[in-house]
Amino acid sequence: MWRHKLSEQELNREIDDSLAIQTFDLSRSFGPIRAVNDLNIDISRGELFALLGPNGSGKTTTINMLCCLLKPTRGTAHVLGFDINRQSNSVKSLIGTSPQDTTLSERLSPLENLELMARLNNVAPDKAKKWSAGLVEVMGLGDRAKDQVGKFSGGMKRRLSIAMSLISDPAVVFLDEPTLGLDPQARRALWDYIGNLKGEKTILLTTHYMEEADYLADRVGIIDEGKIAALGTSIDLKSMVIDKQIVVINGWNITIAALGSIKSRYQDVKVNGGQVIIAGKNLDFKEITDYVHSTGAIIRSAYFKEPSLEDAYLRITGKELKA
Amino acid sequence: MKFVSLALRNFKEVYRDPLALGFLLAFPLLFMLLFGAAMGGGSTPAYSVGVLDEDETELSSRFVTDVLEEIPTLKIALFENEVEAANSLRDSNIRAFIKIPSGFGDEVAKSYQQQDPDIVLHVTYDESDFVVSSQILSTVNTAVRSFAQIHIPVTINTSHINVETQVTQMDFVAPGIIIFGLLIMVPTAARIMVKDKEKGYMARMLTTPTRPWEFITGYSLALLVIAIVQIIIFIILGVAFGMSIVGNIFLAFLIFFLTALCSIGIGMVVAALSKTENQAEPLCWLIAMPLAVLSGVWFSQEMMPEYIQFIGNLFPFAHSVSAARLVIIRGADFSAVLDSIIFLAGWAAAVFTLGIVLFRQKMKG
Numbered sequence: 001m002w003r004h005k006l007s008e009q010e011l012n013r014e015i016d017d018s019l020a021i022q023t024f025d026l027s028r029s030f031g032p033i034r035a036v037n038d039l040n041i042d043i044s045r046g047e048l049f050a051l052l053g054p055n056g057s058g059k060t061t062t063i064n065m066l067c068c069l070l071k072p073t074r075g076t077a078h079v080l081g082f083d084i085n086r087q088s089n090s091v092k093s094l095i096g097t098s099p100q101d102t103t104l105s106e107r108l109s110p111l112e113n114l115e116l117m118a119r120l121n122n123v124a125p126d127k128a129k130k131w132s133a134g135l136v137e138v139m140g141l142g143d144r145a146k147d148q149v150g151k152f153s154g155g156m157k158r159r160l161s162i163a164m165s166l167i168s169d170p171a172v173v174f175l176d177e178p179t180l181g182l183d184p185q186a187r188r189a190l191w192d193y194i195g196n197l198k199g200e201k202t203i204l205l206t207t208h209y210m211e212e213a214d215y216l217a218d219r220v221g222i223i224d225e226g227k228i229a230a231l232g233t234s235i236d237l238k239s240m241v242i243d244k245q246i247v248v249i250n251g252w253n254i255t256i257a258a259l260g261s262i263k264s265r266y267q268d269v270k271v272n273g274g275q276v277i278i279a280g281k282n283l284d285f286k287e288i289t290d291y292v293h294s295t296g297a298i299i300r301s302a303y304f305k306e307p308s309l310e311d312a313y314l315r316i317t318g319k320e321l322k323a
Numbered sequence: 324m325k326f327v328s329l330a331l332r333n334f335k336e337v338y339r340d341p342l343a344l345g346f347l348l349a350f351p352l353l354f355m356l357l358f359g360a361a362m363g364g365g366s367t368p369a370y371s372v373g374v375l376d377e378d379e380t381e382l383s384s385r386f387v388t389d390v391l392e393e394i395p396t397l398k399i400a401l402f403e404n405e406v407e408a409a410n411s412l413r414d415s416n417i418r419a420f421i422k423i424p425s426g427f428g429d430e431v432a433k434s435y436q437q438q439d440p441d442i443v444l445h446v447t448y449d450e451s452d453f454v455v456s457s458q459i460l461s462t463v464n465t466a467v468r469s470f471a472q473i474h475i476p477v478t479i480n481t482s483h484i485n486v487e488t489q490v491t492q493m494d495f496v497a498p499g500i501i502i503f504g505l506l507i508m509v510p511t512a513a514r515i516m517v518k519d520k521e522k523g524y525m526a527r528m529l530t531t532p533t534r535p536w537e538f539i540t541g542y543s544l545a546l547l548v549i550a551i552v553q554i555i556i557f558i559i560l561g562v563a564f565g566m567s568i569v570g571n572i573f574l575a576f577l578i579f580f581l582t583a584l585c586s587i588g589i590g591m592v593v594a595a596l597s598k599t600e601n602q603a604e605p606l607c608w609l610i611a612m613p614l615a616v617l618s619g620v621w622f623s624q625e626m627m628p629e630y631i632q633f634i635g636n637l638f639p640f641a642h643s644v645s646a647a648r649l650v651i652i653r654g655a656d657f658s659a660v661l662d663s664i665i666f667l668a669g670w671a672a673a674v675f676t677l678g679i680v681l682f683r684q685k686m687k688g
């Protein structure tokens with residue numbers, strides 16, 4: 001396979017080793033498929049960065065390159081100042097990775113799984129034992145600590161899988177779709193746990209759940225077809241669609257005639273049961289409610305809707321984000 | 324010593340899996356029982372062998388009555404002249420006939436007096452049945468040597484053949500069965516490693532700062548423990564079914580151990596080259612079964628055409644079989660099988676090196 005190794009002078013931008021993760025035209029193709037295409041992102045130390053994108057957008061491929069499982073076909077990345085192409089062993093000793101598919105040693109207990117991961121990360125045996133015992137409690141697996149994990153529920157397995165990526169107390173943690181396939185309750189619990197790590201560790205997580213990126217991330221990178229389509233805090237991203245305002249009115253007695261006149265007055269009107277949703281630029285809330293009232297409709301409630309990350313996503317990529 | 328933690332994990336994955344464990348332990352048991360029932364025991368069909376004693380000394384008649392007639396797998400018929408015996412052989416009434424030429428007794432007596440004997444026996448056999456005749460030849464050969472207490476011609480050393488008057492078929496067959504059992508370690512080894520690969524656990528481990536040799540050692544140590552348990556079961560069952568170990572048991576063990584190493588190494592190379600269990604498994608059998616035949620685990624290699632022998636001898640298992648037979652049946656000592664041991668060790672080293680190279684390539688993504 002042809003590999004282009006960039007010398008430092010050839011890199012397209014300045015190296016900043018105070019950053020936790022810096023990618024330089026990071027690219028990976030599989031035959032004709034460009035899974036990751038000239039990715040350039042900077043992630044600060046202690047930051048929680050979310051890569052948000054639909055299935056097949058290149059999230060896993062990015063993570064796999066950063067954790068040295070997969071060689072880039074072009075470009076490179078630095079993790080805490082170490083080059084993923086040339087110093088993979090140094091990179092590996094500083095990171096923890098939770099793969100997209102939960103992979104555990106099925107016949108081992110949670111304690112044994114954690115201890116082995118610690119040992120593989122060069123944690124001394126006595127420390128490995130101590131840390132595992134501690135983490136197993138934190139992750140709420142204490143009462144099953146010595147059972148084989150093969151028969152655990154999906155949620156328990158995933159918690160353990162994430163714990164395994166943290167056992168060596170790594171400075172940088174990669175979480176590939178950490179809450180994939182979990183029920184809302186388990187997801188919440190995991191969010192709280194990941195949220196608690198904020199600031200302490202640099203975390204790069206990937207997700208295709210809007211709420212997850214919104215709730216957890218300091219910054220969100222929207223990835224689409226292997227490229228970063230937009231990048232910023234979730235407020236930044238939402239403000240990209242601030243020009244599009246939405247007024248939602250819940251009411252009774254909205255007749256067909258009333259609807260007809262509302263639709264002819266405003267450009268973008270949707271009806272959803274007893275709900276009328278009006279979108280547009282520079283909407284005047286008072287003017288709208290007064291007009292709707294004048295058609296004979298009775299307004300129960302009316303409000304301005306905040307643009308969601310989903311609206312931003314739709315605007316940026318032109319695609320709906322499906323779970 | 325990360326590889327110890329790894330080995331322990333791999334071992335636990337096997338012994339906590341009742342199905343895998345059952346297969347690994349029940350397999351040698353079942354296998355030996357089957358062959359034992361087929362080959363060993365008192366109810367073995369004996370082959371009719373004619374004997375013509377032209378020497379007619381006390382030693383020659385003692386050889387017939389005390390040795391040949393005592394071998395359970397031979398039924399001895401005495402003949403007065405060669406023509407009669409030849410006819411009987413042609414009519415398939417006997418499988419072979421042994422002519423004891425005059426001078427036999429004198430030569431054996433020489434041997435008893437520590438002089439160099441030149442013992443000759445004429446054996447005529449039915450060529451149409453390779454397996455049976457090779458077994459008869461091997462049995463008679465061994466019987467004569469033990470009777471005359473002579474050194475083994477193939478060795479330059481001075482160890483005596485044990486005075487063992489019964490060489491059973493089990494003695495001849497058991498070492499081959501054990502080597503076959505160890506050849507089955509090829510799929511076992513591949514399965515354990517490919518399973519981790521297929522399920523993504525290998526990828527997970529590869530994100531940790533662990534070296535290829537540590538992975539390889541971690542897998543092979545666990546497999547070696549399994550192999551050692553299998554070898555012990557094989558030897559115990561073999562002995563229970565009438566295999567007598569004439570030579571040094573530890574030397575036999577060393578040969579089996581090196582054979583297991585070769586199997587494990589081959590299995591790991593196959594695992595490195597395949598992506599899924601469904602790829603690895605048939606490939607392993609495709610390697611193991613022809614090798615079993617070529618290496619003479621069931622039928623003596625001497626009965627095969629030379630080019631087949633040549634191919635067989637490129638692989639470790641033919642050497643394991645012949646060395647194991649030398650030690651177990653003939654009591655050969657270390658120096659007599661040194662060549663085979665070096666060959667086996669070299670093969671093991673080469674195949675493990677290849678495994679590490681392939682693993683390193685895989686790690687590069």
Ligand SMILES: Nc1ncnc2c1ncn2[C@@H]1O[C@H](COP(=O)(O)OP(=O)(O)O)[C@@H](O)[C@H]1O
Nearest residue numbers: 030033035053054055056057058059060061062
């Ligand atoms: N090993 C591979 N071989 C071929 N194509 C691959 C491989 N891994 C990923 N791809 C392709 O690369 C693209 C990105 O995949 P991936 O990184 O897994 O996306 P995501 O994690 O965002 O769902 C997809 O089109 C996928 O089919």
Ligand SMILES: [Mg+2]
Nearest residue numbers: 059060061100
């Ligand atoms: Mg993915």
